[in-house]
Amino acid sequence: MTNKQLLTLLDSKCACADAREWVNGQSAKEAWEKCNRPDWLFWICGVLRVDRKQITLAACKCARLALKFVKEGENCPRICIETTERWVVGKATIEEVRKAAAAAYSAYAADAADAAADAAAYAAYSAYSAYAADAAADAAAAAAYSAYSAYADAARNKMLIACCIEIRKITASKFER
Numbered sequence: 001m002t003n004k005q006l007l008t009l010l011d012s013k014c015a016c017a018d019a020r021e022w023v024n025g026q027s028a029k030e031a032w033e034k035c036n037r038p039d040w041l042f043w044i045c046g047v048l049r050v051d052r053k054q055i056t057l058a059a060c061k062c063a064r065l066a067l068k069f070v071k072e073g074e075n076c077p078r079i080c081i082e083t084t085e086r087w088v089v090g091k092a093t094i095e096e097v098r099k100a101a102a103a104a105y106s107a108y109a110a111d112a113a114d115a116a117a118d119a120a121a122y123a124a125y126s127a128y129s130a131y132a133a134d135a136a137a138d139a140a141a142a143a144a145y146s147a148y149s150a151y152a153d154a155a156r157n158k159m160l161i162a163c164c165i166e167i168r169k170i171t172a173s174k175f176e177r
Contacts, residue, residue, distance in 0.1 A: 001027065001028035001029075002028075003023070003024070003025055003027055005028070006023055006027070006028045007020060007023060010023060013047050019037075019040055019043075032044070032168070033168070036157070036160050036161050037160065038160060038163040038164055038167055041168070041171075042055065042059070045058075045167070045171055050171050053088045054170050054171055055171075056084060056087075056088055057085065057088050057170050058166055058169075058170040059084075060081050060084050060085050060088070061163075061169075062163040062166055062167070063077070063080075063081050064081055065162050065166070066159070067081070077104050079100055079104075080097075080101055080103065080104035083096050083099075083100040084097055
């Protein structure tokens with residue numbers, strides 16, 4: 001896809017001005033490979049209708065990156081991610097996912113200051129936004145948000161890049177054309 005075609009697609013899907021400006025001059029492949037914004041990658045996956053289970057799995061991978069910041073003894077984020085991953089492969093029900101998501105959100109609301117995973121949380125929530133009705137992607141977001149707090153920009157940027165790498169790995173087949 002040429003830059004002109006990409007810009008036309010972004011315009012037709014009401015992409016934000018920052019994304020359209022950033023893409024200017026790049027082919028779709030270049031933009032995809034260089035982008036360090038998980039929210040933008042998840043958004044384009046949604047626009048291109050990447051399989052929701054792939055998106056959910058990528059969101060889980062991003063959320064897993066945040067687990068190292070979760071307070072010791074707080075298992076809700078990990079359980080939520082694991083339950084969501086089991087749903088992706090047909091080994092958990094959507095009701096189990098919703099229950100795990102609710103617990104993870106509760107953990108986040110109760111003690112957000114003890115964690116540090118803004119980037120993973122944002123990435124996972126972006127996956128949910130791409131498929132707003134998808135409870136499994138929502139659960140991945142819940143897991144990441146339960147590991148959320150502010151931390152140094154350098155750590156945040158490192159997490160964003162790691163999330164983008166995970167998204168590209170999982171969705172590679174869609175973008176190899």
